[in-house]
Amino acid sequence: MSELEQQAKAVRGHAIDARILSVALDILRKRGPAAVNIEAVAARAGIAKTTIYRRYDDRDQLLRAAIASSSTEVEIPTDLGTYETFKWLLRDAAGVTESMVGRGAAASIILNEYPESNDMMRAMIKSRSRLLTRFLHERVASGDLRPDLDIGLAATVLLGALMGQLIRGGEPSDEWADSVLGLLWPGFAADGE
Template identity: 40%
Template structure:
């Protein structure tokens, strides 16, 4: 076929320099994540990624066999569990961990992913999405446990329920207002754990 004659076989194509290949991979992943966060997993296709990234489909197929591999790679890129920075007080540690949840829901995975998980349109994706959210939620739970151990929070606190309320408050704010303010994490910690807030320095 004529179309086949126009495509150079992979074996005859010169291997791009490492820097070029890395840039291409980054463009592919950025495009896949952008589609995922806005539209959900069902819209992550080779054609859509090629159109948004500007990378030719033939180049994408050299790296990924199909859309499932692209989607798996996009999810894997978000699966790293964040580490809480040293030197933060308990209140600031809570705020920092909530910001990681905020990033996952708002920019890393996006509300398109949230919608897909809520409708369970793709069970495999839903499972992967929950693993990512739970990994970041576990960091929040760890901070709360440390606060309980330190006596900063009451000892009978139900950690799992508290984490669900903290994470759910983001979705609640978005559903009510259509956006979430930059002060969301601070407001949530102040409302739920006011005893953690540092005292104002004396003048």
Template identity: 30%
Template sequence: MTETAASARQPGRPRSQEADTAILCAALDLLLERGAAETSIEQVAQRAGVTRATIYRRFADKTALLIQSIEAVHEEDGLAPLEWPDIDRMLDDWAGYLSRPGNRRMLRRLYGAVDDYPELLRTYRDSHGGRRASAERATLARAVADGQFPPEQDVEVLQQVLNGAVLHHLGARPDTENAVEVKTFLSAVLQQTGYRPPADNAKRPRHEGRGRQAGAAAV
């Protein structure tokens, strides 16, 4: 089970709320384990310990259930303010997120289902990616203004390059890479666009990524 799903199960809630939580947790876990196409209402019911009728009273179909499970896991993220003071801190956070196997599986499952279940990726972007994309553009724009990129670099292109690098990493690199290795990869990609970090970055203490909250911004 995912860390988020496990943390959602708290004692003392009314029975109906416990069923809601169990169903959403089971749906998310099965999505990560098997993918959208191989997840069924019957499997979710068995995993959650409820009947199929209980699920259908809450959700019209499997797609609606999976959409709600994705929204629920990112609900807290949508409330917290997000900004990065510089590229280095942004990459710290991205690397923390991408070093977690569960996060990587989530992204691969959503992109792998885009032809048959496009609503799932759209939900992820709406609930998780849009705000982070804005923060990413602002961070890149400040770095260009501060001379960390060549002045002719286009912020939108830089964002596309960085997000493309994230997708490549998800497909080509092992899930066992740690945050330092992921950050090294992303930094190397940015350096090919002309990025030169400030000299004092090497002297600044390292900060761990914020894991689930940070996220691969616009991916």
């Protein structure tokens, strides 16, 4: 096989890998981890089951790969004030929840229907929530937030508000973020405003 043919084969392989993971994530987001299996992914992706089995031994390995593929590092903008950064974080968390986890998987996490896959998704969510925790620590240290702020509780309340909005079927819009922060800000701000 020539070098050009090998390159073309590699490109096709990467495209198939991306298609498999994209379809698995879509099923996960919409229907939860129980719906992700080799047969469902093969049917939706238009790919033979054997093609998927050459890459993944079983559904758990496929699900782990799909979840891992959706994890990305994000940097918090540094040019925003504390309140505006909270809004940005809520929007980012909403986007992550919708694009990576989805409502089906979020419901599965809350109901703890599939502990193995839920643990993987919780780990992904925890890694993303470290951004929020780090931000809270920095803003307490800078004096923008109350020095006695319970950072773990603050992060839980913010993320819980987001999950509640998604589960209720609401959209986490800018107006929603302003409402949440309007309610919580007096308890967060250093000056109690």
